[in-house]
Amino acid sequence: xxxxxxxxxxxxxxxxxxxxxxxxxxxxxxxxxxxxxxxxxxxxxxxxxxxxxxxxxxxxxxxxxxxxxxxxxxxxxxxxxxxxxxxxxxxxxxxxxxxxxxxxxxxxxxxxxxxxxxxxxxxxxxxxxxxxxxxxxxxxxxxxxxxxxxxxxxxxxxxxxxxxxxxxxxxxxxxxxxxxxxxxxxxxxxxxxxxxxxxxxxxxxxxxxxxxxxxxxxxxxxxxxxxxxxxxxxxxxxxxxxxxxxxxxxxxxxxxxxxxxxxxxxxxxxxxxxxxxxxxxxxxxxxxxxxxxxxxxxxxxxxxxxxxxxxxxxxxxxxxxxxxxxxxxxxxxxxxxxxxxxxxxxxxxxxxxxxxxxxxx
Amino acid sequence: xxxxxxxxxxxxxxxxxxxxxxxxxxxxxxxxxxxxxxxxxxxxxxxxxxxxxxxxxxxxxxxxxxxxxxxxxxxxxxxxxxxxxxxxxxxxxxxxxxxxxxxxxxxxxxxxxxxxxxxxxxxxxxxxxxxxxxxxxxxxxxxxxxxxxxxxxxxxxxxxxxxxxxxxxxxxxxxxxxxxxxxxxxxxxxxxxxxxxxxxxxxxxxxxxxxxxxxxxxxxxxxxxxxxxxxxxxxxxxxxxxxxxxxxxxxxxxxxxxxxxxxxxxxxxxxxxxxxxxxxxxxxxxxxxxxxxxxxxxxxxxxxxxxxxxxxxxxxxxxxxxxxxxxxxxxxxxxxxxxxxxxxxxxxxxxxxxxxxxxxxxxxxxxxxxxxxxxxxxxxxxxxxxxxxxxxxxxxxxxxxxxxxxxxxxxxxxxxxxxxxxxxxxxxxxxxxxxxxxxxxxxxxxxxxxxxxxxxxxxxxxxxxxxxxxxxxxxxxxxxxxxxxxxxxxxxxxxxxxxxxxxxxxxxxxxxxxxxxxxxxxxxxxxxxxxxxxxxxxxxxxxxxxxxxxxxxxxxxxxxxxxxxxxxxxxxxxxxxxxxxxxxxxxxxxxxxxxxxx
Numbered sequence: 001x002x003x004x005x006x007x008x009x010x011x012x013x014x015x016x017x018x019x020x021x022x023x024x025x026x027x028x029x030x031x032x033x034x035x036x037x038x039x040x041x042x043x044x045x046x047x048x049x050x051x052x053x054x055x056x057x058x059x060x061x062x063x064x065x066x067x068x069x070x071x072x073x074x075x076x077x078x079x080x081x082x083x084x085x086x087x088x089x090x091x092x093x094x095x096x097x098x099x100x101x102x103x104x105x106x107x108x109x110x111x112x113x114x115x116x117x118x119x120x121x122x123x124x125x126x127x128x129x130x131x132x133x134x135x136x137x138x139x140x141x142x143x144x145x146x147x148x149x150x151x152x153x154x155x156x157x158x159x160x161x162x163x164x165x166x167x168x169x170x171x172x173x174x175x176x177x178x179x180x181x182x183x184x185x186x187x188x189x190x191x192x193x194x195x196x197x198x199x200x201x202x203x204x205x206x207x208x209x210x211x212x213x214x215x216x217x218x219x220x221x222x223x224x225x226x227x228x229x230x231x232x233x234x235x236x237x238x239x240x241x242x243x244x245x246x247x248x249x250x251x252x253x254x255x256x257x258x259x260x261x262x263x264x265x266x267x268x269x270x271x272x273x274x275x276x277x278x279x280x281x282x283x284x285x286x287x288x289x290x291x292x293x294x295x296x297x298x299x300x301x302x303x304x305x306x307x308x309x310x311x312x313x314x315x316x317x318x319x320x321x322x323x324x325x326x327x328x329x330x331x332x333x334x335x336x337x338x339x340x341x342x343x344x345x346x347x348x349x350x351x352x353x354x355x356x357x358x359x360x361x
Numbered sequence: 362x363x364x365x366x367x368x369x370x371x372x373x374x375x376x377x378x379x380x381x382x383x384x385x386x387x388x389x390x391x392x393x394x395x396x397x398x399x400x401x402x403x404x405x406x407x408x409x410x411x412x413x414x415x416x417x418x419x420x421x422x423x424x425x426x427x428x429x430x431x432x433x434x435x436x437x438x439x440x441x442x443x444x445x446x447x448x449x450x451x452x453x454x455x456x457x458x459x460x461x462x463x464x465x466x467x468x469x470x471x472x473x474x475x476x477x478x479x480x481x482x483x484x485x486x487x488x489x490x491x492x493x494x495x496x497x498x499x500x501x502x503x504x505x506x507x508x509x510x511x512x513x514x515x516x517x518x519x520x521x522x523x524x525x526x527x528x529x530x531x532x533x534x535x536x537x538x539x540x541x542x543x544x545x546x547x548x549x550x551x552x553x554x555x556x557x558x559x560x561x562x563x564x565x566x567x568x569x570x571x572x573x574x575x576x577x578x579x580x581x582x583x584x585x586x587x588x589x590x591x592x593x594x595x596x597x598x599x600x601x602x603x604x605x606x607x608x609x610x611x612x613x614x615x616x617x618x619x620x621x622x623x624x625x626x627x628x629x630x631x632x633x634x635x636x637x638x639x640x641x642x643x644x645x646x647x648x649x650x651x652x653x654x655x656x657x658x659x660x661x662x663x664x665x666x667x668x669x670x671x672x673x674x675x676x677x678x679x680x681x682x683x684x685x686x687x688x689x690x691x692x693x694x695x696x697x698x699x700x701x702x703x704x705x706x707x708x709x710x711x712x713x714x715x716x717x718x719x720x721x722x723x724x725x726x727x728x729x730x731x732x733x734x735x736x737x738x739x740x741x742x743x744x745x746x747x748x749x750x751x752x753x754x755x756x757x758x759x760x761x762x763x764x765x766x767x768x769x770x771x772x773x774x775x776x777x778x779x780x781x782x783x784x785x786x787x788x789x790x791x792x793x794x795x796x797x798x799x800x801x802x803x804x805x806x807x808x809x810x811x812x813x814x815x816x817x818x819x820x821x822x823x824x825x826x827x828x829x830x831x832x833x834x835x836x837x838x839x840x841x842x843x844x845x846x847x848x849x850x851x852x853x854x855x856x857x858x859x860x861x862x863x864x865x866x867x868x869x870x871x872x873x874x875x876x877x878x879x880x881x882x883x884x885x886x887x888x889x890x891x892x893x894x895x896x897x898x899x900x901x902x903x904x905x906x907x908x909x910x911x912x913x914x915x916x917x918x919x920x921x922x923x924x925x926x927x928x929x930x931x932x933x934x935x936x937x938x939x940x941x942x943x944x945x946x947x948x949x950x951x952x953x954x955x956x957x958x959x
Contacts, residue, residue, distance in 0.1 A: 036499050038496075179640065180639070180642045180643055183453045183494070183643075190453070193457060196640055199640075351815060351816055352817055354814075354820075356811040358808045358811075
């Protein structure tokens with residue numbers, strides 16, 4: 001009760017659980033079987049499962065589950081924009097009996113390219129005026145695209161003397177791993193690897209000391225730390241991680257800016273405990289996943305017999321109830337599901353597969 | 362059925378090029394050049410394919426297993442000079458590294474040796490534009506019927522084994538592979554895909570190679586001894602492949618023993634090689650992949666770039682120089698310089714093709730004829746240590762056990778050794794094993810089953826007949842097979858008639874069986890009923906209230922004979938579908954009834 005909103009309205013605190021431990025993480029990971037795009041995997045002789053590129057992140061997948069007679073496509077977290085991952089495989093989704101659609105963009109009204117532009121210009125402006133820029137982010141994913149954008153932008157924006165810091169316990173691994181999965185990247189990046197050259201330009205940023213990475217703010221970072229600078233660090237919720245330190249360090253000056261690029265958290269909620277804040281706050285969330293216009297086009301292209309999606313997508317968002325374009329619109333109308341609900345899918349098998357022995361034929 | 366022809370590598374290690382025809386599709390496997398020849402014989406003979414017309418029309422695709430020149434060296438010649446515009450498939454590392462090695466080979470042949478009828482740099486680039494890169498285990502649809510799939514082969518970075526599948530028939534081509542992991546690559550792996558044919562390399566068909574540790578110890582001992590007495594060690598290698606393996610081995614040894622003698626690697630391809638290994642680290646073995654973030658195994662502290670001038674430096678040194686069989690280039694130059702001194706040593710780490718200097722000195726030749734009729738006396742020590750990553754006999758058997766092919770075909774080996782292995786395979790696995798020579802066609806017949814869609818209604822109905830269907834006993838079923846385009850459907854006759862708009866005609870048979878029985882009809886019927894019920898325990902025998910008996914759907918009625926009261930006539934009536942049971946019943950009843958116990 002004594003906590004500020006929204007914490008005071010939070011679900012029963014007694015039901016909160018402890019976060020999983022590393023041994024539990026490793027035990028879970030050990031059960032994983034690695035597969036590749038378009039690899040057909042037989043499950044118990046009953047169905048065949050195939051991952052397809054969804055175009056959203058490195059290795060992100062949509063899945064086809066099929067038997068001899070039925071085909072179900074599971075489409076979630078997909079993107080048609082040309083960022084670093086392999087483009088979305090749409091052709092293989094055709095001829096589906098059922099297409100389950102979820103994981104659409106959380107910001108259907110924003111244009112990701114525009115957001116990236118705003119990100120760069122706000123960053124440049126802050127730095128030119130002698131301020132620091134804090135970017136709360138995840139250690140992989142969009143950060144690769146942001147670094148690539150900045151790489152191209154640096155010289156023209158006069159940012160050559162500003163250090164970029166990437167602080168995370170997995171900063172080094174993330175940057176290294178991004179360079180070894182050429183086969184999962186878009187065609188342009190694959191061609192670079194044939195030269196050979198690393199597919200992501202952040203390799204050069206590291207080589208020329210423009211980008212420095214540290215496992216935490218303690219240790220080497222405290223010696224190298226120079227301001228003004230740009231810091232990429234986590235966690236985007238602003239509740240834990242090194243980002244908290246920087247919020248407290250830079251919050252009192254209006255020269256500094258915090259730029260929110262992750263769509264997962266409401267930035268106002270995230271900032272609430274830090275108020276009052278002199279620091280400037282810029283909200284330009286970058287979510288490359290499918291919006292409703294792209295979904296319409298996709299469904300027309302792929303033409304599944306039935307579409308299944310979460311209830312939320314069958315009506316406009318509650319905050320914009322007049323926007324009838326912000327929902328899934330297709331013929332026949334989609335079947336929707338709610339949490340904890342069981343949905344029976346509408347097909348009846350009429351045939352089974354047998355084999356005629358050569359002697360009989 | 363399908364046939365495979367070797368245009369190269371049949372009973373020979375030299376140039377690999379195999380043509381497979383499977384269910385009407387034609388696939389070319391590898392397109393290599395022979396390093397022992399300097400004339401037309403170095404390329405496979407494509408004329409006997411082209412007599413069928415244009416290559417692009419004839420071939421559905423070309424598959425390249427890995428970047429060694431004896432598997433891809435003729436590719437630009439084939440695609441740009443002979444002419445082929447269809448797809449060429451290979452893995453990503455192969456696509457990255459092939460053009461580098463091809464360009465290198467072209468430079469040596471044309472610029473340094475001045476040959477003319479050879480492919481150009483532009484041709485290499487144009488050829489690579491036709492290449493489609495594939496991932497491991499990705500099912501690649503070449504067209505609607507033909508699909509291919511790559512498996513990890515070990516051997517060198519990016520090497521793959523390929524499964525080619527058309528409908529129910531499939532072939533697996535191994536390229537070169539290795540069944541044991543080494544210091545930088547993993548072991549080949551394939552699932553139990555049961556191909557109709559497995560085409561396997563057999564470079565080491567008769568050898569069971571001794572433990573790798575022994576070979577490594579031996580190698581290090583020889584290098585160490587030579588260097589200790591002030592001699593120079595030449596190790597001819599290809600820039601990519603075994604070189605990385607040996608570098609890791611020497612680096613670890615130098616570090617452990619704190620040795621000071623310099624180790625050099627000839628420049629040009631080296632730095633690039635390092636980059637490729639780093640960018641394609643997912644193709645190396647588990648240990649390297651796990652540690653690459655902290656430490657790049659391919660960045661060496663003790664191994665430096667070589668300069669031509671160093672060859673004349675006094676004192677001990679170890680030099681890795683390209684190319685690998687001492688047939689040209691820098692390794693041959695250094696060899697010529699060092700051959701005269703018995704303190705020096707040359708270690709051949711892999712197979713040498715006939716005709717190369719490497720092969721000659723390994724065969725014991727100590728006087729070699731060089732260009733300009735000059736004789737070179739070889740006083741330096743010549744050692745052969747097989748580090749090339751090919752499967753030995755045990756490994757080949759292991760692969761066959763993993764994949765369970767129905768037939769095996771051996772290539773890429775020497776005839777006598779292959780013969781020995783062929784017999785072993787036939788004995789142990791009871792499958793046919795072939796070993797064709799160059800240009801020879803092998804035809805293998807397959808016996809595929811035909812997949813059919815059966816209507817669920819029909820299946821359920823037919824399996825419900827009989828009291829307790831025995832799964833081991835074959836059961837008779839009635840249905841209609843409808844063949845349309847390439848699909849087969851088995852449906853009930855009623856459904857078929859309806860679909861095809863045909864009228865049904867019923868065929869009914871009636872047979873009269875005379876039984877001697879003076880009693881009333883209904884008593885005869887009872888006797889017949891009890892008799893049949895006792896004999897036909899697996900069938901449904903019923904006595905109906907109207908006085909007739911049914912056995913399944915066959916009707917039996919008894920009437921009195923019109924003239925003879927002591928004879929009863931049994932009418933047995935059945936439809937065409939029940940022919941088998943009907944005739945059986947008739948013969949049974951004709952035998953007569955057992956005496957009644959009333």
